[in-house]
Amino acid sequence: MARPSILNSVERKFILLLGDLLIIIASLNLLINHAIDEEYISFNLKVFVFAFGISTYLILSYILDFYNLERAARKRYVFSQSVYITSIFVFLVFLFTVLTYDVSFWRIPLLSFLLLTPIEIWLWRFLFTNLFSILPTVKKVLYVYDGTNEDKLRDNINYINGESTNTFYKVKLTFSIADENSVLDKKTFKEALEKVDTWILNIRDYNDISKELEALLLDSILKGKEVVSYTSFYESVYEAMPIRSHYHSFYELLQLKNRKIRYLQVIFSYLVNFLLSCLVGVIFFLACPVVWFFNIFLNRGPLFYSQLRVGQYGKEFKVYKFRSMIVNAESEGAKMATKNDNRVTPFGKILRVFRVDELPQILSVIEGNMTFIGPRPERRIFVDQLDEITPFYSIRHLYKPGITGWAQVKYKYGEDLQDSIRKLEYDLYYIKNKSITLDLRIIFKTITTVLFSRGI
Structure with missing residues (x-):
């Protein structure tokens, strides 16, 4: 007799998403067809509110990691996470409707939309959690x-x-x-x-x-x-490559043979670099006088710190940052930065928490040595050590290094060579699966990290 099939993580996420979307669609229907006075309802309003509502929910869910199955399985987080994320969703949809269209509302249906939607999402997720605690899960x-x-x-x-x-x-x-x-x-x-x-x-x-x-x-x-x-x-x-198993040839691991040139990907990367260069460039020049002012009192010494890093095809280039460490931090030799590094100044810790120290890297992007998304550049001394440990390390130099990347949003702060090897698994995954979708995921994850001061 065949055993019942057990759902994998992708299938579980799909079921969870399907239930959420059914509730969200029903709630949007309540808002549009019952909460808004019918004399203000138009086809244009229906289409745009529905489109805005669903896209807003999906973006919020992704940025706030709403489909992390480990969190979804923890019953104490189900209520708080469901109410928090869904309350933001209903508020944004209500605000969009009011600011975009001249409408009036019926109070009871509107309150039902605002209050019942978070409760319904919570009840569905509570059911989902308890259902999979009973059914075979492994x-x-x-x-x-x-x-x-x-x-x-x-x-x-x-x-x-x-x-x-x-x-x-x-x-x-x-x-x-x-x-x-x-x-x-x-x-x-x-x-x-x-x-x-x-x-x-x-x-x-x-x-x-x-x-x-x-x-x-x-x-x-x-x-x-x-x-x-x-x-x-x-x-x-x-979502990484298993380089430690040493079971796969260079070509099998990365599938570099006969790869087609993806022109849409090239155009997208160019546009992302151009738009973000403009945006981050403005933020960088606005931040400079502020950082310079506090640097005088809280972080005496040079404003900027420069260092040689290994870039595309193994060529070295100079990367710039706002200085967050004490002067002559490496007087005793090259050393990787750690999460609670005692060389970081008190003001430097603030810069690092909000990633302000990374802003001057825009200069390397403008110079053409870096891009926004790609493997993080490393120093030659550490690259040479890592090349001896693993034969795949230099593959990451096929692409220009980036300010942010898949390894940065998926793995913790790297403190030693073993962390660098683990990050390499994510870099190789990015090189193999580089796409517009993956780049967008990295951008969203990076925004989340900066806004909520999460460690990478």
């Missing part, structure tokens, strides 16, 4: 690997099970195809396979799979079980 995994990756077995299993991220997968059975004492013919192994939902294959050469294992794998596929490579799993769940 896929049982058979992890198949070869002997060349034996030393990475524990780390790879930990990534499948999830460390800080809830992957909804759990390794229940492992099998090495290099094991001479094959257990494929044993009844206990085949019985164990019946309880497995997913096969995750981490194999260098698929020709090494025996006929017996291949037959079992095919039988599992025919029974509707999931079969994926470790790279596909890792990329889907973590």
